[in-house]
Amino acid sequence: MSTGDLQGLYQQVILDHAREKHGFGLGNGQAPDTASHQVNPTCGDEITLHLHLEPGDGSIGSVRWEGQGCSISQASASLLADLAPGIDVPGMRQRIDAFRLAMRSKGTIEPDEDLLGDAVVLGGTSKYIARVKCAMLAWVALEDALLKLPAAP
Amino acid sequence: MTTTPVATTARPFSASELEALRADFPILMQEVNGHPLVYLDSGATSQKPLAVLDAERDYYLHQNAAVHRGAHTLAAEATEMFEEARASVARFVGADDDEIVWTSNATEAINLIAYAISNATAGRGGEAARRFALAPGDEIVVTEMEHHANLLPWQELAARTGAVLRFIPLAGDGTLRLDLLPDLIGERTRIVAFTHVSNVLGIINPVAELVEAAHRAGALVVLDACQSAPHLALDLHASGVDFAVFSGHKMLAPTGIGVLYGRRELLNALPPFLTGGSMITTVTMEGAEYLPAPQRFEAGTQRVSQAIALGAAVDYLSAAGVDRIAAHEERLGQRLVEGLSAIDSVTVLGPGPGRERVGLASFDVAGVHSHDIGQFLDDRGIAIRVGHHCAQPLHRRFGVTSSTRASTYLYTTDSEVDQLLEGVSDAIAFFGAHA
Numbered sequence: 084m085s086t087g088d089l090q091g092l093y094q095q096v097i098l099d100h101a102r103e104k105h106g107f108g109l110g111n112g113q114a115p116d117t118a119s120h121q122v123n124p125t126c127g128d129e130i131t132l133h134l135h136l137e138p139g140d141g142s143i144g145s146v147r148w149e150g151q152g153c154s155i156s157q158a159s160a161s162l163l164a165d166l167a168p169g170i171d172v173p174g175m176r177q178r179i180d181a182f183r184l185a186m187r188s189k190g191t192i193e194p195d196e197d198l199l200g201d202a203v204v205l206g207g208t209s210k211y212i213a214r215v216k217c218a219m220l221a222w223v224a225l226e227d228a229l230l231k232l233p234a235a236p
Numbered sequence: 237m238t239t240t241p242v243a244t245t246a247r248p249f250s251a252s253e254l255e256a257l258r259a260d261f262p263i264l265m266q267e268v269n270g271h272p273l274v275y276l277d278s279g280a281t282s283q284k285p286l287a288v289l290d291a292e293r294d295y296y297l298h299q300n301a302a303v304h305r306g307a308h309t310l311a312a313e314a315t316e317m318f319e320e321a322r323a324s325v326a327r328f329v330g331a332d333d334d335e336i337v338w339t340s341n342a343t344e345a346i347n348l349i350a351y352a353i354s355n356a357t358a359g360r361g362g363e364a365a366r367r368f369a370l371a372p373g374d375e376i377v378v379t380e381m382e383h384h385a386n387l388l389p390w391q392e393l394a395a396r397t398g399a400v401l402r403f404i405p406l407a408g409d410g411t412l413r414l415d416l417l418p419d420l421i422g423e424r425t426r427i428v429a430f431t432h433v434s435n436v437l438g439i440i441n442p443v444a445e446l447v448e449a450a451h452r453a454g455a456l457v458v459l460d461a462c463q464s465a466p467h468l469a470l471d472l473h474a475s476g477v478d479f480a481v482f483s484g485h486k487m488l489a490p491t492g493i494g495v496l497y498g499r500r501e502l503l504n505a506l507p508p509f510l511t512g513g514s515m516i517t518t519v520t521m522e523g524a525e526y527l528p529a530p531q532r533f534e535a536g537t538q539r540v541s542q543a544i545a546l547g548a549a550v551d552y553l554s555a556a557g558v559d560r561i562a563a564h565e566e567r568l569g570q571r572l573v574e575g576l577s578a579i580d581s582v583t584v585l586g587p588g589p590g591r592e593r594v595g596l597a598s599f600d601v602a603g604v605h606s607h608d609i610g611q612f613l614d615d616r617g618i619a620i621r622v623g624h625h626c627a628q629p630l631h632r633r634f635g636v637t638s639s640t641r642a643s644t645y646l647y648t649t650d651s652e653v654d655q656l657l658e659g660v661s662d663a664i665a666f667f668g669a670h671a
Contacts, residue, residue, distance in 0.1 A: 089615045093608075098667070126607060126623040127637040151637060153607035154667070217607060 101154035106164025119227035128152030160221035246559035271617030279643030291548035321547025330471035341494035345481035361507030372398030410586030433463035437586030488549035493542035503529030565595030595644030
């Protein structure tokens with residue numbers, strides 16, 4: 084990996100999100116619809132994610148989170164918190180699948196900007212196998228939270 | 237092994253000696269990510285010299301056969317080489333041949349002790365093993381700086397037997413709170429298990445003092461020598477420890493081979509952990525008589541090539557001079573910790589410059605996660621360890637979830653330490669400038 088690649092991994096958007104974390108903080112007083120706690124056993128990094136649904140149409144209202152980790156994991160959670168609001172549950176599952184597919188592609192699949200928005204900046208991470216778990220941590224937490232939702236009537 | 241294991245009289249390697257040593261490790265000569273490899277992760281696993289690789293290959297080329305069974309020539313030669321390797325390792329650590337039990341690694345060796353004690357507690361091993369049996373309320377003492385491998389087997393043993401697990405906490409500088417020993421080690425203490433050298437702090441623990449406190453209470457001492465056997469001269473007999481464990485792969489040997497040392501009378505009184513072929517004298521459909529140590533702990537086909545390679549590894553270390561390796565690494569360790577301490581926003585976990593340590597230091601960088609430091613350094617071909625290093629309670633003690641660790645070995649150069657220091661400074665600038 085050349086220094087050019089390092090800049091590719093740590094794009095400015097990622098470093099900005101790692102510093103200014105969107106959706107960070109759980110203490111807004113509202114009980115979440117579901118929640119998930121995930122740990123990366125390799126490094127001990129962790130995230131607690133709360134999912135709030137829109138009362139009306141059941142789409143995602145907001146994703147709130149707290150946790151600690153490297154800039155990739157923090158930026159990824161922040162970008163996810165930006166992406167999720169307004170998306171319905173099946174649509175969110177589809178996006179998590181698409182993100183995972185790109186992350187596991189070792190750089191062969193460009194993430195789809197129509198689906199993933201700004202989170203495509205994490206595409207460079209997929210070339211670094213050891214860092215894929217960092218990028219996935221928040222997304223796995225949201226996936227787990229979605230699984231805990233009561234089945235649709 | 238004493239409380240001051242570094243022989244200060246030994247000379248570190250000269251530049252030309254170091255160059256000659258490094259030529260024995262072809263892996264060090266490669267480029268990684270367009271830069272010469274700087275391997276500073278020997279605390280996780282060491283690189284292997286040609287002599288070790290050749291020993292394992294030669295065995296497979298010329299002698300490969302089952303050991304301790306069969307009467308043909310190759311079987312006899314293989315058995316002889318296997319036992320010679322045991323003798324080499326025994327000499328290397330100041331033990332007798334029959335006190336060296338082969339295991340897969342140190343983790344398995346500690347589990348072997350814990351499960352054998354469990355078996356004794358369940359009544360196995362007869363009268364001789366009764367001394368190991370634990371009763372509810374008996375105490376096992378570890379330290380707050382243990383690798384998970386020297387913590388979890390004791391947690392499990394305590395859970396199975398009703399024993400209570402206690403630990404020696406750390407002072408602010410990472411050293412053990414020895415002032416608390418009188419409260420922690422007493423008449424209920426049965427086992428005291430601790431690491432000789434911390435895999436995170438680089439601290440050398442006072443073995444003699446801990447052994448004395450444990451033995452005064454009638455407790456057994458289990459020494460985790462994973463980070464000392466590769467780097468310091470050990471004399472296990474002189475140390476008085478009852479058991480000691482270490483892993484071959486951290487001391488120039490391949491993976492898959494480790495060692496349990498136990499005092500002879502203890503090993504021969506301890507019931508086996510794994511049972512099966514090659515560890516018995518007589519078997520009926522109802523029961524079995526077991527061989528004395530070490531065979532009673534070596535059930536099944538053994539790791540013959542790896543044991544022979546470990547024999548070659550300790551021969552290599554002896555030829556290089558263990559005292560000289562210790563002196564070399566002590567110097568590197570000081571260079572490392574002095575350099576790190578001089579960088580703003582870096583906090584070294586454990587003792588600072590001028591304090592005794594091996595060639596290993598872990599550090600926290602304020603505002604930059606260890607994974608990000610590690611990634612930045614890897615871009616320059618510098619290999620270090622990031623994460624919790626299998627010591628989560630220790631990291632929690634220092635209020636961090638992870639750290640960055642650099643660790644040296646006999647082949648490490650001053651220049652490599654300097655490249656690391658420069659890399660850490662540049663990483664801070666990189667992430668700091670963007671953050």
